[in-house]
Amino acid sequence: MRLDKLIEEALHTSRKEMKRLFLSGQVTIDGTKERQQNRNVDSQIHKIMVGNQQLFTDEAYYLLDKPAGVVTANSDLNHQTVFDCLKKADRYPDLYAVGRLDRDTSGFLLLTNNGPLGYDLLHPEKKVTKVYEACINEIVTETDITKFRDGIIFLDGTQCKPANLEILQIDTKNQRSYIRLTIWEGKFHQVKKMFLACGKKVLTLRRLAMGPLYLPENSQPGDYFPLTKAQLTLLKPYFR
Incomplete structure (x- = not known):
């Protein structure tokens, strides 16, 4: 939650009063004076003080x-x-x-x-990581891994940043590959377009992680x- 919004809601301050609180050093986060009014805070991980009063957020x-x-x-x-x-x-x-x-x-x-x-x-x-697992309709090869590491180029010429492609399992009977992919960006339909650029199709896609x-x-x-x-x-x- 924005710090200035929290103070306004909790203490019913005017803009002039808000400015005075920050300039006089009465607003502290984790014991340090805070000057940035639009600072994002959450009382679960920050101790938010205005003078002697502790403020609490209610984010979901x-x-x-x-x-x-x-x-x-x-x-x-x-x-x-x-x-x-x-x-x-x-x-x-x-x-x-x-x-x-x-x-x-x-x-x-x-x-x-x-x-x-x-x-x-x-x-x-911020380059926040996103980790996916997918089933691909063909055999994924070491050549594909290299292409992903170098940065896939979409069919329309869009350049992707380097990505980490891992082969988890190869099903030679059904010509299927199971992979894990880590990317550091979030283009529209990115994972599907990356494999399409390699002549392959994503059959199922599941995201496992984002950042930490x-x-x-x-x-x-x-x-x-x-x-x-x-x-x-x-x-x-x-x-x-």
């Missing part, structure tokens, strides 16, 4: 194991949305998905109402989990 963070067939949207007339996967009590106002997964893609999706955090996690300069957060090993499509304090602490570098 859910790690959803998105099922295939569910759309990443607030509402849809024809399909179930990611928010339909939540219990009504957990559908906080302003909750949104950090990034999108295609309707036929399953796996890791972060839902939160902390706008600044989502913005930073998606910002290209991973789906629990026992997670099943449709499950969701509130972030623990330990998980939220891993995201602290993305609170600016």
